[in-house]
Amino acid sequence: MTDTALILVDIQKDYFDGGRWTLSKMDQAADNAATILDHARKTGDMIVHIRHEIPSDAAPFFRPGSEGAEIHPKVAPIDGEEVILKHKPNSFLNTRLHDTLASHGISNLVLVGAMSQMCIDATARAAADLGYKVTVVHDACAARDAEFDEVAVPAAIVHAAFMSGLSGTYATVTDCASHLEAK
Template structure:
């Protein structure tokens, strides 16, 4: 960790729902991801940073269909003035949600993004945060996804770790993606700064 790196004012916990992190369909390395995410949440809370849990409302019959066991958030939420749950129906956590107004209204200038799936909801949310002018930190060890199965005649299977790395690399020119979760720092947002 370098002292020159400014702290994040918000932690966006993307779709850390039971369907993606428990049971036979959990992302590879789910236990480690959960440990690192829980640590990020605890440190953000202690610093007074915003903690926003994004919760995907999947289609009927999907693993994350609302009000099914897989839809439930896996990590406990301490709802209050600095911790929120925002439900979404698209990959991008900003699309048709109150996330943008919440961050703007709180004076957030920098966000850390973690969760699942790297190449879908995590990347889409991080990209929009960048487009809106936020400093974005995407810790390389705090997001995950599934393996991509082989496509006969096109490619062999792609391991989940490679998919996550490529997803982060695709936005690495603008976001900080090499920092480990343990090195992320948090601070309370400066209300009205944006």
């Protein structure tokens, strides 16, 4: 039995070109996530897909029942893989994620998905606080341009800032090739 789970966070259609909340390099991140997913399936790691819905008809993206809220086909779940619905950035908050992982004896988490500055950050920090050993595969995650105090921040800088904040304290942050070599 494995003690590792791959957590695919919010790899949903609205984040891709043509979606309601497009992220920079989402296709490349999803391709790397798909590679890691394929490897996890072959090695028998537990797989959990997190799907975010914002329960409001006025939501800018991930509206309940919308095509944009669907998991992208690149990483579509197959029979036997958990799919957990969430309504907040932290994948553990008011969901069954922690109980599901605990019931399977999971102690190590590998996180991929989106957005780096929101749901990946919130989920990684919560996981570490709950005692999980966390790995974030940074090139299987994507970010969006941001703005603060009239300063425009490109997605690449947003992504780097959040990965650097997670690295060491909350998670081991690695790239796809290095993660697969270490497995």
